[in-house]
Amino acid sequence: MTAGESELTxxxxxxxxxxxxxxxxxxxxxxxxxxxxALHKVAVSGDAPSSLPSSVNAAERAKYQAWRSKSGISQEEAMKLYLQEADRQLRVYGSTNGITSATSSRTGSAPQTPQTTPNTANGSSSGAGSQAANTPRGLAAIPLLCAAAAESRPAYLRRLSQTPLEAGWWQRQEPLCSSPGTIGAIPENILLMVARFVEHVSLTTPGNLAASFFWPFHNTLLGLWMMIILYITVMKSMLAIVAILVWGTRRTGISLTREWDDTVPLVGQSISAMVERHQALTSRLIGLIMLPLPTIVNFYKSSIPNMTVSSSLFVVTMVATWWYWFIISPILMSCILWTALASGACFALIEFAGV
Known part of the structure; x- marks a missing residue:
């Protein structure tokens, strides 16, 4: 066992x-x-057995299906994903004992995620009111999506070959930024619909030809999902900041400190983490497209100490640069999607040739 593996374990x-x-x-x-x-089971016991006794109850069968859906992931990778998922859930759901992912052990090889700590003023933790509990669910999921986008083609093909149609990964996903069925969930629902269709074709087509073709497109869809999460989170924060500036915190019930000092910087930190060297190419490309945003945020926060003025200028700047966010960025994203399909054709030819 190497030092890195020992540290991860x-x-x-x-x-x-x-x-x-x-x-x-x-x-x-x-x-x-x-x-x-499921991630814990794979990390400890490896892949799930090929079948279960018919006498197991519904709860045990659900656990088995979840475990089986992770087949093909190495135990080391499962440990990394477990650490990321545990940290995400700690940020999303908070902790009544005031311990969050900021105090947890991490490995140098795991993707870095935005760190948050609870409000412990006067020596007490506010639980659900803590910053960890208030982290948007979409932002908390970005490290896990980055890890999913780093899945290699052999691992992707192996996972699909061992995944039942009803247990597909995309089939089990849901909108992260808005409640399912609401208007805000439409962009994510459209993406999930496309991704589920791609996954369905890959799972139902014999052999690995279709799966090899769609592998780059699958990773690019993960990147597009991260981009949608970032867009929706920023738009919500901008609308909240405008509402606070017009109506005040008391009437809106929204804190400017939370939006400008917590949520918006977390978006910037997520983007900065996406462009780090250890990330997959898809994550880095999406991060590069979104990189002007943390630059704008850092500039105003460092140069203008007044929160009201700096947040107002941030909104004005984002509105003034609408052409980049709603014209240039979508064009760049569409280029990445078409490139993924073109490279998928190359991988399909490689698979067909048996190289």
Missing amino acids: AAFRAKANFMKTWKPASTPSNRDRLELY
């Missing part, structure tokens, strides 16, 4: 032990519980 065990005693401020969804369970 130690971090995984420490995080798993903590999650056993974790008391979330709000109840995690069943999907999130199963995600954590």
